Amino acid sequence: MSSTDSVWILVATALVFFMTMPGLALFYGGLVRGRNVINMFVQCYAIACLMIILWYVAGYSIAYGSGTSGYFGGFDRVLLQGVTKDSLVGTLPEILFFAFQMTFAIITPVIIIGACAERVKFGFILMFSALWMLLVYAPVAHWVWGGGFLSDGGIFGETGVRDFAGGLVVHETAGIAALVLAIVIGPRIKRGTAPHNPGMVMMGAAMLWVGWLGFNGGSRLVADSTTAMALTVTMVSAATASLTWMTWEYVKTGKATMVGMVTGTLAGLAAITPASGYVGPAYALMIGALAGMMCQEVVYFLRDKLGVDDSLDVFAVHGAGGIYGSLMIAPLGAASWTAQLGGIAIIGGYTLVVTLVLVFFCKGVVGIRITTEEEEAGLDEVSQGYKSYDLFS
Numbered sequence: 001m002s003s004t005d006s007v008w009i010l011v012a013t014a015l016v017f018f019m020t021m022p023g024l025a026l027f028y029g030g031l032v033r034g035r036n037v038i039n040m041f042v043q044c045y046a047i048a049c050l051m052i053i054l055w056y057v058a059g060y061s062i063a064y065g066s067g068t069s070g071y072f073g074g075f076d077r078v079l080l081q082g083v084t085k086d087s088l089v090g091t092l093p094e095i096l097f098f099a100f101q102m103t104f105a106i107i108t109p110v111i112i113i114g115a116c117a118e119r120v121k122f123g124f125i126l127m128f129s130a131l132w133m134l135l136v137y138a139p140v141a142h143w144v145w146g147g148g149f150l151s152d153g154g155i156f157g158e159t160g161v162r163d164f165a166g167g168l169v170v171h172e173t174a175g176i177a178a179l180v181l182a183i184v185i186g187p188r189i190k191r192g193t194a195p196h197n198p199g200m201v202m203m204g205a206a207m208l209w210v211g212w213l214g215f216n217g218g219s220r221l222v223a224d225s226t227t228a229m230a231l232t233v234t235m236v237s238a239a240t241a242s243l244t245w246m247t248w249e250y251v252k253t254g255k256a257t258m259v260g261m262v263t264g265t266l267a268g269l270a271a272i273t274p275a276s277g278y279v280g281p282a283y284a285l286m287i288g289a290l291a292g293m294m295c296q297e298v299v300y301f302l303r304d305k306l307g308v309d310d311s312l313d314v315f316a317v318h319g320a321g322g323i324y325g326s327l328m329i330a331p332l333g334a335a336s337w338t339a340q341l342g343g344i345a346i347i348g349g350y351t352l353v354v355t356l357v358l359v360f361f362c363k364g365v366v367g368i369r370i371t372t373e374e375e376e377a378g379l380d381e382v383s384q385g386y387k388s389y390d391l392f393s
Contacts, residue, residue: 002091008223009092009100015214016103020048020110023211027204028114031259031312034196035378036118038386043122044110047129051106054130056080059105060098062138063146070149073142090221100218101141108137108170114312115178116185119375122383123366131358132177136351141169143347150343161343162335164230165219167274167322168347175319176348177355178310179302184359185368187309189375198259205262209238212269216276230276234269237288241268244292260296263317267295270321271328278334287328295321323348 025044029037051059058078065073076082080098089097109129113120143150143161150161163169195201216234220227245264250256271291272284279287298316302308310316323344330337362368370382380386 001088001093002222005091005222006093006096008227009096009218009221012214012218013096013100013103015211016100016218017048017106017211019208019211019215020044020103020107023204023207024107024110025204026200027208027262028117028312030197030200030202030204031114031195032117033190033193033378035380035387037196037380039122039379039383040113040117042384043113043125046122046126047110047113048106050126050130051109051133052102054133055098055102055105059134059138060101062134063105063141064097064101065142065146067142070147070154071143072139073146073148092221097221100221104141104166104170104215105133105137108166108174109133111170111174111314111318112178112181115182115310115314117311118379119188119369120181120185121367121370122379124362124368127366128358128362131362132355135358136173136177136354137169140173140347140350144169144343150339150346156336156339156342159336159339161339162278162329163274163326163343164277165216165273167270167326168343171270171273171318171322172326172344172347173351175315175317175322176351178314179308179319180352180355180359182308182310182315184356187307188311189372191309191311195259198257201259202262205265209265209269212238212273216273220277226277229280233276233279233281233284234272236281236284237272237291238265238268240285240288241265241271241292241295244289245296246292248293248296263313264292264296267291267317267321270318271295271325273322274326275329275332275334278329279332283328283332287325291321291324294324 025041029040032040061075061077062073065077067074083094087094109132113125142148144163149155152158152160154160212234213231217227217231220230242261242264246256246261249260268288268291271287295316298320299313302310302316326344327340329335330340374382
């Protein structure tokens with residue numbers, strides 16, 4: 001065991017959890033209407049609690065168990081069987097590795113819920129998130145990070161799919177699931193409403209940026225020069241995408257909004273995530289520059305051309321950004337085109353099919369959409385019993 005590596009991953013674990021609580025909760029809470037902000041906070045908090053328990057019960061075993069099929073980690077680590085204070089993963093105590101990976105399993109379902117904000121039943125959100133993490137996130141994590149069939153030595157040969165910190169495992173899966181939800185559920189009755197609190201959005205985005213240093217830097221699982229580089233390129237890509245989003249928005253609309261700028265920050269972060277362990281600052285500058293413009297165009301295309309109400313632009317930022325960053329690893333020389341394209345297609349296809357099945361299964365069990373009257377009243381009052389629009393309108 002390395003004490004130095006362990007201290008860094010302890011810090012990184014806290015940073016990644018900070019991304020969800022309170023970072024993503026504030027970011028999403030500021031973007032919705034005032035009468036839905038408490039509901040968004042509660043959804044983020046409840047999903048975090050639920051994922052912690054499910055990761056302990058079975059998620060960790062599915063993702064990082066010792067199964068040999070290449071598709072499924074098995075059940076040998078259910079309820080942390082065989083995990084003691086002395087067992088190691090690399091230079092880390094296994095229990096610390098468990099905790100660090102748990103924070104990724106927490107934030108991924110929370111990312112998804114931004115696509116269906118302001119119109120979905122609370123029970124549906126919890127049931128869908130629980131099943132989705134166990135049946136989509138955990139298996140995909142095993143395929144790429146847990147020694148599964150997409151990793152080195154798998155179906156793509158000695159060099160498998162490259163995903164340093166979650167461009168495919170986290171952002172592609174969350175983005176595709178979000179798009180499926182947005183299409184199946186349909187648009188809000190009052191779409192296009194301005195964010196109720198742009199300041200809250202900025203604070204949440206800033207917290208996400210800080211936490212992302214643990215997200216990308218921690219994924220090395222050691223404290224070394226590659227970790228330092230991952231931190232550096234994360235900063236460069238995020239800053240560049242923020243400026244290019246703002247500039248491109250100004251060119252198109254004559255205004256450079258704060259919400260747009262910080263959304264660009266997240267686009268740059270999502271895009272650099274899969275490549276952060278493989279590129280230097282110059283490539284990070286290039287990745288971030290294109291991410292700021294490309295993800296913005298995906299927002300406009302989905303919203304204005306296709307009429308899809310992805311409420312908080314989850315697919316455009318996380319899905320498109322993560323897929324783009326994963327593809328960029330190939331021309332930059334760290335992976336093969338075959339592996340990266342194949343990994344994107346396999347993970348995307350699996351996520352699409354299983355998400356569709358889960359959406360309709362959960363809809364049949366608990367229902368999916370609130371009534372028009374409830375949507376008008378706001379989910380704070382309908383689901384949580386608060387008339388918060390009096391405070392946040």
